[in-house]
Amino acid sequence: MDNAKVGASCRVAGAAWALTFTSEVLQLIGTHAQRGRVSRESVGQLYCRDLTTANIVVGHATALPRTRAFFTGVQFNPAVAMEERTSLFQSGWHCVGLWHSHPESHPQPSSTDAALAKDHATAAATHLNGLVFAILGTQPLPEGLSVWLHDGARFSKAEWEL
Numbered sequence: 001m002d003n004a005k006v007g008a009s010c011r012v013a014g015a016a017w018a019l020t021f022t023s024e025v026l027q028l029i030g031t032h033a034q035r036g037r038v039s040r041e042s043v044g045q046l047y048c049r050d051l052t053t054a055n056i057v058v059g060h061a062t063a064l065p066r067t068r069a070f071f072t073g074v075q076f077n078p079a080v081a082m083e084e085r086t087s088l089f090q091s092g093w094h095c096v097g098l099w100h101s102h103p104e105s106h107p108q109p110s111s112t113d114a115a116l117a118k119d120h121a122t123a124a125a126t127h128l129n130g131l132v133f134a135i136l137g138t139q140p141l142p143e144g145l146s147v148w149l150h151d152g153a154r155f156s157k158a159e160w161e162l
């Protein structure tokens with residue numbers, strides 16, 4: 001792998017596998033940081049090519065069109081998200097989770113975030129050990145991205161290996 005594209009890795013304490021975000025993905029997500037007074041929340045999906053390795057590489061991320069529908073904290077149209085997953089799956093990308101932005105430096109999942117994550121983790125349980133749930137704060141990346149795994153019951157926080 002090209003070193004310039006390695007990005008940053010994080011891991012849940014005790015987990016046998018790590019999660020790597022390529023620098024391209026970090027860059028794309030980073031452009032949505034809510035640092036301005038009138039910033040709006042952004043949301044998108046995270047994709048990897050290979051789910052079988054001990055190092056899951058998030059090599060593609062998207063930003064979804066925002067709507068006012070559905071969950072108040074993370075506003076997107078689930079049908080549009082599903083269409084995107086189906087289309088990228090045809091190009092070999094597996095959706096491993098979601099990211100969205102919070103206008104705070106050390107973001108924590110809200111109760112609506114927890115409900116959303118649980119929903120998606122349960123739906124993805126057949127092919128994922130856990131749903132990646134990343135929240136973009138206002139600090140520089142990668143530290144500014146809080147990464148959580150949701151196993152259908154609870155969140156575990158992944159720590160950056162720097």
Ligand SMILES: [Zn+2]
Pocket residue numbers: 073074100101102109110113135
């Ligand atoms: Zn949130």
